[in-house]
Amino acid sequence: MTNRVLEIANLEKAYGDHQVLKGVSLGLDKGDVISIIGSSGSGKTTLLRCVNLLEDFQKGTIRIDGSEIGYHDVKGVRTKVSPKQVTKDRALTGMVFQSFNLFPHLSATDNITLALKRVQKLSKTESAEIAQHWLERVGLPDRGSSFPGQLSGGQQQRVAIARALAMNPKLMLFDEVTSALDPELINEVLDVIKSVAADGMTMLIVTHEMRFAYEVSNQVIFMNDGLIAEQGTPDEIFKNATSERLTAFLKNTKF
């Protein structure tokens, strides 16, 4: 059992002619919280989406807990793994989206128990207990029977976080999860993420909230043009930026 939860090596990805990721390497140990910052188009979201195999990638490897995911060697040829394997590999990570993507026709509790029952094959009572536990964890103990349409944006996003955490992933991925929220609702979500980090969850966070990134992470990565331009502790990145590009970027952001 290695301590290295996530290992990305030389990841390259292109959309048609456009090369989005040009060779990204990154490692996360258990309990690491790494924030990724950078301007739009730098490839940060794409990187995240490759980790849970929502996107294909042409070169490089991604290993979770030591095992490679997404592709394998078939007689010397790099081939994509079967859809069934992809589904299994995805269970290792949990993802929270910018637009929440809660299932509108299911209550908050059912949103969480759906995968517990269908993927992990847990019983109705077991899943309900787990769901309730996580709803309490994100601060919504009595909103289980509410539907997404009846919840505020901040509440919906917290349910989405609970939904991802309930599946007990090894790694949590957060894709600009507060960018679609009204300003006064952002803090409730950020607080939840901070407490989950404090519990020791390994996390990879793409965000625009600089102060939050500074407070919650133990490493910050600045991406530019498909590559990691700078990497370091929050102090190194935010207070002692070395590269020109990073300084320029930080000048235009609130910190």
Add this chain to the structure above:
Amino acid sequence: MSTGFFNELWISKVMIFRGIYTCLFVSFSAIILGTLIGICVGLSLTYGNRFTRFLARAYTDIIRGIPVLVLILTFYFVLSVIHINLSALQAGITSLAIFCSAHVSEMLRGGLQNVPKGQTEAAKAVGLSFFQTFLFVTLPQALRQILPSWINTAVEIVKGSTLVSLIGVVEITLVTQQIIGRNFLTMQFYAVAGLIYFLIGFSIERTGKFVEKKVAIK
């Protein structure tokens, strides 16, 4: 209207009920059969491979382009040329069902594709398989969206059922003409026919709205 009209109406009540029964029988059989076929075609249209999709698309577009009457006549007359002899009733139900299926298939495709992409992504992220995603996430949302159009198609089928009178099926229109042939109260009885069709269609619509409200996403 003279009391003669109401008298005539009362005398003909058995015939009228027969006509209504046949109309409903033909319509509902066609709707159910057509919806089932339409679901199969619609699924191939949305999720099939290139070849299946091409066939499904051809089927849907061609059938939707043909007037209902032509469809009915084809099944009744043209098929007999290749020795498939359908009774008027069978031909009527089959042709209306085919007509329905083409519309349902297109509806289903539209509904399934209209479910936001983020839904399937979230389902994938949480570990659901393709089939599980379809059954628990995509389909429930698509069906709710399709419901109004489906009800519309159902009413269209009921209206289309008048055309089977031309191949001799004794439904409302034909019964009306038979009654008029007897008592010459043309305007009144065509009005009655119109009223009956209106009531059928209206009830279907109302039921549809009721169901819509019940299953609506809050």
Add this chain to the structure above:
Amino acid sequence: MATFSVALGSLIGLVVAFALVSKRKIFRILSGTYVTVIRNIPLMIIILFIYFGLPDAGFTFSEIPSFIFALTIYAGAYLAEVFRGGILAIHKGIGEAGMAIGMSNLQIIIFIKIPILIRSVMPALSNNYISLFKDASVAAVIAVPELTFQTRKINLETFRTIEAWSSASVLYVGSCFLIAYLLRRVERRVAIPK
């Protein structure tokens, strides 16, 4: 002939649509009833009623006028729904802008709302036009066997007529595709640039 009815029906539909969304309850009720009733009755019955039934009340129409009359009423009800959807989709602020520069309500409707309406509603409209044309062809066929009070057993004579009509229908389906294609081109031409 069908074209004329549909065109006329469009005008009626437009007027009825505005009545459907009007602030005056009486307009809404009358237009609402018209639309609901007509949309639930088969075109055939409407034609039969007008051609055979109305003479009883003293209104006699010969074949073609009764056909046009029926199709116009029928089209009007359907198209009203299409236009209504389009009207509701027009941003409220646009009417308010018109009022702010001093235009009367009628002027706003004619010069602002209708042009926007027609462009946005084109796809649904063309869809409806095509189905109306199809329904129209059906009605025309009916006129033939209906002219005699024969029993419903289709005899050889009528069969030949229908046979001839079937081949005409094939040509007709072809022209349907042509119309659809042309309408799509018009749509692209006329569309509001995004």
